[in-house]
Amino acid sequence: MYRYDQIDHQIAAERVAQYGDQVRRRLSGELAEDEFRILRLQNGLYMQVHAYMLRIAVPYGLINSAQMRKFAQIARKYDRGYGHFTTRQNIQFNWLKLEDTPDILAELATVGLHCNQTSGNCMRNITSDEYAGVARDEIVDPRPYAEMLRQWTTFHPEFAYLPRKFKFAISGGEQDRAAIAVHDIGLSVVRNPQGEVGFRVLVGGGLGRTPMLGTEICGFVPWQHVMTYVESIVRVYNQHGRRDNLYKARIKILVKALGIEEFRRQVEAEWQHSKDGPGTLTQAELDRVAAHFTAPAYATLPPHDAGVAELQAENKAFANWLQRNVKPHKIPGYAAVVLSLKKTGVAPGDATAQQIDAAAELADRFSFGELRISHMQNLVLADVKKSDLIALWEAATAHGMATPNINLLTDMICCPGGDFCALANARSIPLAKAIAERFDRLDFLHDIGDIELNMSGCMNACGHNSVGHIGVLGVDKDGSEWYQVSIGGAQGNDAAIGKVIGRAFSFQQVPEAIERLLQVYVRERLAGERFIDTVRRIGHEPFKEFVYATPIAENESLNGEAYALLPKGVSYDTPFYSPRF
Amino acid sequence: MDIIKNKAVVPDEWTILRPAPDEAAERVVVPAGKVIVPLKVWQAQHAGLGSRAELGVWLASDERPEAVQGELEKFAVIAVDFPRFTDGRGYTIAYLLRTRFGYRGELRAIGDVLRDQLFYMQRVGFDAFVPRADKDIHDALKGLGDFSEVYQASADRELPLFRRVQREAWLA
Numbered sequence: 001m002y003r004y005d006q007i008d009h010q011i012a013a014e015r016v017a018q019y020g021d022q023v024r025r026r027l028s029g030e031l032a033e034d035e036f037r038i039l040r041l042q043n044g045l046y047m048q049v050h051a052y053m054l055r056i057a058v059p060y061g062l063i064n065s066a067q068m069r070k071f072a073q074i075a076r077k078y079d080r081g082y083g084h085f086t087t088r089q090n091i092q093f094n095w096l097k098l099e100d101t102p103d104i105l106a107e108l109a110t111v112g113l114h115c116n117q118t119s120g121n122c123m124r125n126i127t128s129d130e131y132a133g134v135a136r137d138e139i140v141d142p143r144p145y146a147e148m149l150r151q152w153t154t155f156h157p158e159f160a161y162l163p164r165k166f167k168f169a170i171s172g173g174e175q176d177r178a179a180i181a182v183h184d185i186g187l188s189v190v191r192n193p194q195g196e197v198g199f200r201v202l203v204g205g206g207l208g209r210t211p212m213l214g215t216e217i218c219g220f221v222p223w224q225h226v227m228t229y230v231e232s233i234v235r236v237y238n239q240h241g242r243r244d245n246l247y248k249a250r251i252k253i254l255v256k257a258l259g260i261e262e263f264r265r266q267v268e269a270e271w272q273h274s275k276d277g278p279g280t281l282t283q284a285e286l287d288r289v290a291a292h293f294t295a296p297a298y299a300t301l302p303p304h305d306a307g308v309a310e311l312q313a314e315n316k317a318f319a320n321w322l323q324r325n326v327k328p329h330k331i332p333g334y335a336a337v338v339l340s341l342k343k344t345g346v347a348p349g350d351a352t353a354q355q356i357d358a359a360a361e362l363a364d365r366f367s368f369g370e371l372r373i374s375h376m377q378n379l380v381l382a383d384v385k386k387s388d389l390i391a392l393w394e395a396a397t398a399h400g401m402a403t404p405n406i407n408l409l410t411d412m413i414c415c416p417g418g419d420f421c422a423l424a425n426a427r428s429i430p431l432a433k434a435i436a437e438r439f440d441r442l443d444f445l446h447d448i449g450d451i452e453l454n455m456s457g458c459m460n461a462c463g464h465n466s467v468g469h470i471g472v473l474g475v476d477k478d479g480s481e482w483y484q485v486s487i488g489g490a491q492g493n494d495a496a497i498g499k500v501i502g503r504a505f506s507f508q509q510v511p512e513a514i515e516r517l518l519q520v521y522v523r524e525r526l527a528g529e530r531f532i533d534t535v536r537r538i539g540h541e542p543f544k545e546f547v548y549a550t551p552i553a554e555n556e557s558l559n560g561e562a563y564a565l566l567p568k569g570v571s572y573d574t575p576f577y578s579p580r581f
Numbered sequence: 582m583d584i585i586k587n588k589a590v591v592p593d594e595w596t597i598l599r600p601a602p603d604e605a606a607e608r609v610v611v612p613a614g615k616v617i618v619p620l621k622v623w624q625a626q627h628a629g630l631g632s633r634a635e636l637g638v639w640l641a642s643d644e645r646p647e648a649v650q651g652e653l654e655k656f657a658v659i660a661v662d663f664p665r666f667t668d669g670r671g672y673t674i675a676y677l678l679r680t681r682f683g684y685r686g687e688l689r690a691i692g693d694v695l696r697d698q699l700f701y702m703q704r705v706g707f708d709a710f711v712p713r714a715d716k717d718i719h720d721a722l723k724g725l726g727d728f729s730e731v732y733q734a735s736a737d738r739e740l741p742l743f744r745r746v747q748r749e750a751w752l753a
Contacts, residue, residue: 005749007730007742018727022697030720038667039697121667151732151742157704158676158735161669238673273681278740279733285743288750 001062001370002147002292004112011154012109015116019043020102027099042160044090044118045101048420050566052096055118056108060128060146060170061089061373067111068360068371074104075353083356085341085349087413087464088167089127089373090118094420121249122160123153123234126168129177130374133293134382136330140189140197142172144290145223148281152227159234163241164249166234167206174493179375181205181213181495182467184251185230190220198222203233203263204255209459211466211497212252215260217267223286228279232271236263296368296383301333305386320404320442321393333386337367339379339401340411344436346400347429348414349377358399366392377413378406408445409453409518410436413464417457417474418481419566424457426474426481430563431455431510434555438511448518451531452491467491469532470517471498472510483510487517487543488535501544507563508554516547583718585699585710586687588725590718595637595658597691597711598622617660617689620644631655639691642670646677653684658709663692672705679706679736699724706736 004012022039025031031039040046044055056071071091075083078100079093086092096104108114118125128146129135149168153159159166171178172189180186186202198220205214221229237251240258255263312319327336339359342348351359359379363371366388367381374380379401384392396402405411412435415421417428432455439445454468458475465471471486482504489498505513518531520543525534535543584593595615600606606625611618617637623630630636637658638649649659659678661671671690678684689709690702699710703725712721734741742748 007746007748011728011730011732014728014730035666035695035697121669154732155701155728156733157701157731158672159669160701161667161672161698163669235673238669243668243670278744282743288743288748291750 001064001143002059002289008112008151009109012112012114015114015155016102016106016109019105023098023102038120041120042117042122043101043105044115045096045098046119046422048094048416048422049418050420051094052098052101053092053094053420054096054101054104054115055086055090055092056113056115057118057125058089058091058113058373059150060126060132060143061130061375062128062132062143063371063373064111065360065363065369065371067113068356068363070107070111070113072353072356072360074107075356078104082350082352084347084416085351085373085377085379087375087377087415087462088118088125089130089375090125091373092416094416116154119165120160121162121164122166123156123162124165124167126150126153126170127178127183127375128170129173130372130380131177131327131336131382132172132372133295134329134331134334134336135173135175135177136328137174138172138330139174139191140172141290141293142170142178142187142189143293144286145187145189145199145226146170147289147292148227148285149230152231159238162234162238163243164246164251166237166251168230176492176495179464179467179491179495182207182211182464182491183214185233186214187226187230189223192220196222199226199229201226201229201233204252204260206250206252207461207464207466208250209247209461210250210252211461212256213495213497214252215255217260217264224281225275227281228274228277229267229271231274231279232267236266236270240266295331298331298334298383299385301331301385301387303332305333305389308386308389311390317397317404318390318393320446321402322389323446324404324406324408325402326389329383331383335384335386335389337381337384337389337392337396338374338406339381339396340403340405341378341401342405342411342436343400343403344410344440345433347416348412348432351379351401355399355401358395359401362392362395365395376406376411378411404442405445407450407452409439409448409451410445411452412436413452413454413468415456415463417455417463421457421462423460424474425459425476426457426483427507427563427565428455428457428463428472428474430565431472431474431483431507434507434558434563435511435514438515448521449530452489453514454489464491465489466497467495468498469530469535470514472514475504477504481507483507485510485513485517485547487540488532490532499540501540502548505552506554508556508558509552511555511558512552513547516552517543520546582711584689585712585718585722585725587708588722590722593711597637597639597660615657617658617691620648624648637687637689639689640674642668642674644674646674646682649678650682653678653682653686656686658687658689659684660689660691661707663690663694663698666693666695666698668693672701675702675706676736694721696721696724700727704731704735704737 026036169178169183170187202214372380414432418424454464455472456463456465467489486498606621639660
């Protein structure tokens with residue numbers, strides 16, 4: 001993975017000093033909260049319901065064991081012993097004090113980590129495929145391009161105050177695993193018929209209030225020109241994106257208003273000024289960066305391991321884990337392994353300091369000391385010898401990270417929701433818990449098979465509800481929380497925006513509504529058909545009809561304390577500068 | 582009044598003319614002396630103002646730099662207004678004036694101009710800054726030195742880092 005050189009370190013150190021001084025001026029009152037808010041957001045620092053939340057960047061989801069251990073240290077020293085991995089492949093800490101954040105930033109810098117542009121109306125941390133470099137269907141490894149893009153976006157002087165946030169995703173496989181269609185710019189690395197490397201560029205995708213899929217603006221931008229090309233897109237957006245209405249400020253609205261033809265024309269006109277200019281990438285720079293992403297020292301191994309096959313035959317739990325959590329690898333004898341952070345009863349994506357340390361240890365023992373954070377909020381060890389799978393499974397089991405549920409119903413994407421987030425209309429973590437408990441029967445989950453249940457506590461859709469096969473969206477109606485359920489959304493090559501099935505449900509009704517959706521699927525499915533395939537084949541109507549056929553009773557057992565919002569303000573020192581308290 | 586120019590706090594003789602929004606541009610009275618007039622006033626009073634020895638013009642964030650493209654030599658100062666510091670259009674206006682239209686005179690940031698944006702403003706081509714009146718100008722000056730190295734090309738650096746510097750190679 002990429003290692004900082006002297007210049008990267010220097011820029012990181014100067015950033016630590018700059019941010020530290022900003023916090024000092026806030027605490028001294030030199031900076032007003034309105035001024036500081038924008039600055040702290042560009043450093044991923046939010047004021048949430050209880051405390052400050054810090055979002056730390058994991059560029060394109062790739063991380064080494066020393067960096068992971070730093071997260072565990074931060075969790076113990078400054079937070080409450082855990083962290084939350086997000087759909088943008090980042091990690092968030094929920095219980096911080098403003099005064100501590102400069103020290104945290106300084107500690108992160110010692111291992112080459114930062115919080116640059118993890119929020120705010122700027123170019124955000126770039127996301128990518130968690131199987132980059134190891135996937136069998138990979139056309140080109142996207143990581144060197146992701147890193148060059150990281151450097152280009154970092155402290156870009158012209159685009160720090162865009163109309164709205166701006167997200168890139170980059171994918172290099174035949175299958176898109178980076179949800180590129182729901183990003184402001186989605187890049188897939190492709191080869192043209194001559195074998196040259198370039199990018200298919202999508203623009204104007206995004207979730208949130210007006211979910212939209214990106215549109216192809218260019219089918220092939222040669223790799224040398226990708227930076228000047230995306231710069232042209234962002235420059236057109238910076239000048240013409242709406243700034244009068246927060247909800248219409250994303251680039252998707254501009255692209256829609258102009259139409260893709262006109263938007264493309266403007267971008268191409270702008271590009272004529274920078275194309276072939278100094279921003280054009282050089283082979284030397286690509287080679288320099290790509291050298292950081294060369295394959296590790298793989299051993300020559302037989303494609304199958306006899307011990308694994310033997311245990312698979314006699315141990316159901318191991319067999320389930322192999323089936324769900326172990327993914328193919330391009331090198332014979334190797335596999336990629338997903339460490340599930342979706343154990344029933346635990347907030348999806350949460351990991352304790354002990355688990356974070358354990359994951360780092362497993363990476364050192366089994367996967368060349370590297371890990372990936374997936375946008376599905378799990379951890380991935382990308383380079384595991386098949387002969388190590390049993391030992392890894394045992395260790396992961398001991399640390400509660402071997403739940404065999406990857407891509408199953410309980411492998412939910414879930415935002416922090418009303419328990420933590422100042423923007424949320426509704427709880428999401430307690431609902432995830434209620435749903436996971438209701439369906440926590442392994443045979444049932446495996447029978448239902450691949451399905452994506454995505455949940456967000458508000459329109460901002462951090463939980464990717466609009467692209468969930470089943471999407472759950474918390475909405476506010478007259479001050480109380482309700483949940484809209486949608487079906488038919490999807491990420492990947494066949495990305496689609498889901499459609500709401502009908503009137504909203506109460507918290508206590510949602511698990512039953514999902515149960516009914518699944519019953520229709522079980523009734524209607526053809527052999528080998530996934531939930532999403534059935535929805536596509538038979539349409540929404542049969543689902544809608546069955547779900548609303550009879551009233552859904554309120555499940556009173558979900559009124560208990562175990563599902564209640566976290567009580568506010570407990571054992572956290574109320575900071576005087578906090579606008580919320 | 583003091584401003585920041587060429588990385589120093591210096592006295593300034595220019596007056597920025599900010600007529601009331603409902604005042605018709607052709608009727609705005611432009612006082613004698615060094616005045617920076619709104620683009621609309623310049624456009625409306627071209628004939629009269631064009632003969633002045635020294636004139637400045639300022640662009641609002643929703644105005645286009647192309648509007649002054651052919652007459653850059655007429656201005657001793659071009660200013661760009663930041664109505665709020667979060668309005669980032671001024672960065673692109675400055676970048677285009679410097680790199681595309683070749684403006685070499687003073688380029689001044691006015692309006693909601695604050696220390697923590699100065700580094701970026703300088704990079705896109707501003708060389709003069711009028712920090713917001715309630716802020717300490719000497720404190721604001723420090724914002725220009727936040728970073729000593731940058732990744733991208735912009736108005737301040739013609740080449741991106743990878744074309745300027747031989748970076749260390751990583752040997753696995």
